[in-house]
Each structure stands twice: as C-alpha cells, then as structure tokens.
Amino acid sequence: MRRFKKIIKVIFLLLFLCICVGAALNYPKLTILTGYSAKHMNSSIFVAERSIEFTDTKDNNFTPVHLADDEVDFKQKTSIASVFGLQQRKAVYREGLGSVLINEDFDANSPAFVPHRNVINTNLPYPYGELPQQDTVFDNVNYEQVKEAVHSIFDSGAEYVQKTRAVLVLYKDQIIAEKYIEGLNQDSKLAGWSMTKSVLATAFGVLEKQGKISVHDKAPIDEWQNDERKEITIHNLLQMNCGLEWDEDYGSISDVTKMLYLDTDMTKPQIYKKAIHKPGEYWYYSSGVSNILSGILRKEIGDYQEYLDFPYKEFIDKIGMHSMLIEADIAGNYVGSSYAWATARDWAKFGLLYLHRGNWNGTQIFNPEWVDYVTTPSPTSDGDYGGHFWLNAGGFYQDAPRDMFSANGFQGQRVFIIPSKDLVIVRFGLIGDAGVDFNTFLKNVVEAIE
Numbered sequence: 421m422r423r424f425k426k427i428i429k430v431i432f433l434l435l436f437l438c439i440c441v442g443a444a445l446n447y448p449k450l451t452i453l454t455g456y457s458a459k460h461m462n463s464s465i466f467v468a469e470r471s472i473e474f475t476d477t478k479d480n481n482f483t484p485v486h487l488a489d490d491e492v493d494f495k496q497k498t499s500i501a502s503v504f505g506l507q508q509r510k511a512v513y514r515e516g517l518g519s520v521l522i523n524e525d526f527d528a529n530s531p532a533f534v535p536h537r538n539v540i541n542t543n544l545p546y547p548y549g550e551l552p553q554q555d556t557v558f559d560n561v562n563y564e565q566v567k568e569a570v571h572s573i574f575d576s577g578a579e580y581v582q583k584t585r586a587v588l589v590l591y592k593d594q595i596i597a598e599k600y601i602e603g604l605n606q607d608s609k610l611a612g613w614s615m616t617k618s619v620l621a622t623a624f625g626v627l628e629k630q631g632k633i634s635v636h637d638k639a640p641i642d643e644w645q646n647d648e649r650k651e652i653t654i655h656n657l658l659q660m661n662c663g664l665e666w667d668e669d670y671g672s673i674s675d676v677t678k679m680l681y682l683d684t685d686m687t688k689p690q691i692y693k694k695a696i697h698k699p700g701e702y703w704y705y706s707s708g709v710s711n712i713l714s715g716i717l718r719k720e721i722g723d724y725q726e727y728l729d730f731p732y733k734e735f736i737d738k739i740g741m742h743s744m745l746i747e748a749d750i751a752g753n754y755v756g757s758s759y760a761w762a763t764a765r766d767w768a769k770f771g772l773l774y775l776h777r778g779n780w781n782g783t784q785i786f787n788p789e790w791v792d793y794v795t796t797p798s799p800t801s802d803g804d805y806g807g808h809f810w811l812n813a814g815g816f817y818q819d820a821p822r823d824m825f826s827a828n829g830f831q832g833q834r835v836f837i838i839p840s841k842d843l844v845i846v847r848f849g850l851i852g853d854a855g856v857d858f859n860t861f862l863k864n865v866v867e868a869i870e
Contacts (some may be wrong), residue, residue, distance in 0.1 A: 426634060450507035452573065454680030455521050456480075457488035458501035460611075462511035462519035467723040468495050468609040468744055478603065482850070509681075516728075518747030518759065523779055524581050526750050533752065534718050535728040538737050546594055547769050548781045549740065556594050560870040561794050563596065570597045573847065573856060583832075583850035586610060586764045590844040590845070593772065600764075609743055609761040610848045613829030616746065617710045618768065620756035621658060621794060621808035625778070625786035626734045634722060635807075640719055641691055641712070654716065656699040657709050658807040659798035663697035664690055666706040667730035670830075676707050676831055680758060685751035686713030707757035710808070714756035724752065739773055739780045741766040758830075769837040770827070771844035795825050813866040819863035832856055841869050 457480055464475040472492055475800045480486060488501045497513035512526070513519045516534035522527075542549035546838060557706045574584045584844025585604055589597040600605070612619070627633045635655040639662075644650050649664070656662040667674040690708030731754070736744050743766045747759035762770075773780055777788040794807035811815075812824040820838070827835040831851030836845040845865060849856065 425691060428701065435803060448504050451675045453484055454488050454501040454503060454507045454509040456507045457485050457490055457647050458499050458511040458768050459519055459521050460682070462497075462513055463490065463611070463747065463759075463761065465492060465494075465499070465849040466513035467518050467747070468611075470608075474603055475511045479850075488640065489817065501721075514748075515611050515747075516745075517752075517807070518745050518761070520748065520750055521681060522750065522823070523682070523684060526633060526850075530532055531624040533725060533728055533730050536725075537742070539742050540737075542740070546765065546782075547590070547740070547772055553595055558596070561591060561596055561868070562868040565868035566597045566865055569861055571600050572600070572864070573861045574599065581847055581851075582856050584847060584856070585850065586846070586848040588764045588768050588844075590768055590772065590846075591869060592842050593686035595765075595768075598764075606765055607743075607763060608764055609745070610767070611829070611833070612760045612762065612767065612827070612834050613831065614710075615767070615827035615829040615833050616655050616756055616758055616760035617808045618794075618827035618835075619706075619736075619746065619760050620710055620713055620717070620754070622735055622739075622770075622773075622786065624654065624658065624713070625794075626730075627717075627720065628790065629778075629784075629786045636806060639712070640716060648698075652699045652711070655791065655807075656792075657713050657716075659700075659703070659801075660709055660734075660805060660808075661700050661703045661707055661798050661800070662696075662706075662709060663695045663699050664704060664706075664709070665693040666690055666698045666704070666708050667813070668705050668707060677710065679708060680755075684749065685753065686749045687718075687751070687753050688756055691715075698836040700799060703798045705805075711753070711755065711759035714754050717756075718753060728752075735773070735785045738783065738785060739769050741769050764848060768834050768844050768846045771837045771846065774825075775842070775844055795823075817862055819859050819861045820866065824862070831860075834858070836862065838866065841866055843869065 444524045461475050464470045464479055482485055486504050491500045498510060500506040500508055500510045509521060545551045546553040561824050570587050573582055577583050586600045587639050633718055635658060638651045639654055639657060652662045668675060679686050683689055686851060718727045721730055741762055743762060744762035746754045748754050774791055777791045778784055778786040794809045795811060796806055797803045797811055797813050798805045804811055804816055810826045810828045812820055812822055821840050823840050824836055824838045832849045834847045
C-alpha cells in the first residue's frame with residue numbers, strides 16, 4: 421500500500437512538472453495570442469463597426485484565440501485582452517490610421533496625422549459610382565448554375581466547415597451573384613489580411629507610371645549598402661525572392677508574429693536579416709518583405725503627409741473604394757503586409773481595376789503593362805506567385821483558367837481576377853484551402869459563362 425502511494429505521488433509530481441514546463445514554454449506565446457485578440461477586437465469594433473458579441477462569437481472564436489478575454493472602452497476606443505489575467509495587451513484606435521497594438525514606444529500625445537480622403541459622387545451606377553447597378557441580363561450566363569456554385573461554398577444548417585461569410589461574382593462589370601451570412605451585408609467592412617500586399621504593390625505600379633521609380637532600381641536600404649544585400653532590387657522584393665532570412669510561421673513565436681504583434685516599426689525586422697540566397701534565385705513567402713516595401717514607399721515619397729495620402733489619392737479613392745482603410749503601425753507606416761479593410765463590393769472594384777489593366781472608366785491609374793509584370797511568375801515559385809499577386813499559371817487550381825490571378829489573404833480571403841472570362845470573384849471567410857474546395861467553386865462559376 422505504501423509503495424502504491426509512493427507511485428501515485430511520483431506520478432502527480434511528474435504531471436505537475438510537465439504542467440510547469442508546458443506553461444513555461446507556452447507562456448511567451450500568450451503575448452502573441454492576446455495581441456491578436458486585442459488588435460482584431462479593436463479593428464472589428466472601431467474600423468468595421470461590429471459588436472463585441474459578434475467579434476467574440478464569429479471572429480475570435482477559433483483555437484487558441486478563444487481563450488482570451490477582451491475588455492473594450494468605447495470612450496477611449498481601446499481594447500485590452502488577456503488569458504486568465506496573464507500577458508495583457510492593449511490596442512488603440514486612431515482616426516484614419518485604424519487600430520494598433522501599443523507598447524512602451526507608443527506616445528498618445530504625438531502629433532496626429534490623418535490621411536486626406538476625397539469622396540466624389542459621380543452619379544453613376546456601381547461599379548463606377550455610388551448608384552445601384554443597372555439591371556443587365558446576359559444571355560450567355562447560366563444564372564442558376566452561378567447561384568448554385570455560390571450557395572455550395574457557404575455552410576448550411578449546423579455545418580461550420582467552409583466558414584464563408586461573403587461572396588460576390590462580377591461579369592462584365594455587373595454583379596451576377598452576391599451573398600452574405602447573417603449579420604453581414606454589402607456595407608460590412610471585411611479584413612483583407614494579406615490581400616493588402618496586392619494593394620501595396622499597386623502603389624508601386626502608380627509610382628512607376630509617374631516615372632518616379634523603376635522596379636529594377638536597387639532597394640534604397642542604407643543598411644544593405646556595404647554587403648551583398650546591396651544587389652537586392654525592388655523587383656526582388658515584389659517577387660519575394662530577395663534571399664533574406666525569414667520565418668513566416670503563424671503557429672509560433674516567429675519573425676512574422678513578432679513583427680505583427682510586438683514591433684514598433686514593422687518596416688525594419690527583415691532589413692536586419694542576413695542573406696541566405698542570392699537575389700532572384702529562391703522564392704519564399706514573406707510578410708516582412710511587404711513591410712520593407714511600405715518603408716521604401718514612405719522614403720520615395722518623402723513627406724509623411726503625402727505618404728499617408730498617396731494610396732488613397734492615387735487609386736483607392738479614384739476608383740471609389742471609399743470604405744477602404746489601411747492600418748498603420750506605431751511608427752506610422754502602413755502595414756502593407758496585412759491590415760486593409762473594405763466592403764466586398766469595394767474589394768471587387770480593386771479586382772476590376774486589374775481586370776481592365778489599370779483603366780478605370782477612362783482614367784489610366786497605372787500602365788497596362790503593370791498587369792503583365794505582376795502576373796509574371798517569380799522564379800522557383802512553380803508558377804504560383806508573381807509581383808505580390810498569386811497566380812494560377814502553374815495550375816494550382818487545375819480546373820480554373822491559367823490566366824487567373826488573385827489577391828489572397830489569411831483565412832481564405834480572395835479576389836480572383838479571370839481576364840479570359842471577364843470575371844472578378846470575391847470570397848471572404850474564416851478558413852482557406854484547408855476547408856474550402858475553391859477549385860470546384862471556380863470551375864462551376866467559370867462553366868456557367870458560355
């Protein structure tokens with residue numbers, strides 16, 4: 421009996437030690453978890469104008485983020501998240517710049533810069549204006565098949581697998597299908613996550629049209645001028661084959677999670693990484709690269725107010741994407757890797773801009789050749805990636821046209837552009853290819869167009 425009690429004590433001791441070791445190893449991860457919860461709660465409420473309940477039950481309800489508790493101060497526009505009172509993180513909303521996780525570098529009394537927006541009523545129907553679209557029926561469109569395809573990508577009944585929230589299908593500039601889950605509608609702002617990368621790339625297309633840069637210019641990074649990194653071009657950064665070390669792992673404390681949830685200036689982390697490949701030789705996905713580009717954009721423009729105004733003035737507001745907001749970090753840089761919000765209809769306008777090769781109702785926003793550039797596959801990407809856009813040149817979606825390209829974001833956010841079919845297809849949700857059969861969905865929509 422005494423021996424049995426000893427064994428039990430040893431077992432409990434080992435269990436306790438395991439729990440302690442597990443807690444010690446995972447405790448630092450809590451700051452990423454609570455950072456995500458606080459930041460997304462703040463953006464959801466003060467950018468997207470949703471409720472705490474909606475955000476808790478619809479946005480932040482996945483493992484392990486659901487463990488975080490959030491408190492919101494509507495007067496101060498702040499949100500605080502913690503897990504059992506541990507690793508408390510705070511996010512603050514700033515007018516025009518969106519939400520930001522704060523740290524000891526945050527100065528609430530620093531001068532407030534706000535992007536200047538120019539909202540012009542055109543008295544034209546959607547997509548070129550603010551009026552309802554003109555009803556158009558296309559004889560070559562099987563509307564019932566499109567409807568069935570859209571319905572198939574949403575969950576029904578008690579299912580919660582595909583987690584689709586919004587779908588919009590445009591053919592020849594006309595909405596031929598549109599569907600939202602309960603609680604969302606055509607005026608709901610939706611997070612694009614990494615679709616922001618494609619928005620950022622567009623700013624460089626505009627700069628090139630204006631003759632202010634060439635994508636083949638060497639990247640103007642002072643820290644690279646005395647070693648092999650001085651050969652890295654803007655082109656290498658846009659194609660994500662600059663050769664710099666980077667860890668894009670969202671399930672651990674990695675380069676990308678530290679950048680998004682700990683760093684003051686998100687344009688800096690990858691700048692200080694060593695070169696592990698020669699530029700142009702090896703493709704790998706990096707959000708750090710996108711934020712380097714945001715910093716280069718700021719440097720090329722020079723004046724900070726002009727930097728804030730630039731994407732809105734030069735293309736976002738020009739094409740009527742007035743719901744869009746790009747969030748900035750503590751240092752005032754646009755988080756070009758991850759943080760843009762807009763309605764599904766405005767994200768569709770972004771797709772149309774590329775479908776029409778930069779021409780927006782007669783105004784050329786960027787050179788037509790820019791579309792050729794961003795859809796040229798990056799070496800070693802297997803035809804999957806171009807200039808901050810995803811491609812289907814390698815047949816990732818085997819039943820979709822090879823000329824399709826897209827802006828892609830975390831959790832399956834998509835703006836698919838299919839020039840050969842004159843189609844733009846927008847999908848928002850909470851899961852990507854792991855739970856959604858995009859290939860069949862795209863195949864069914866495309867085949868509905870004769």
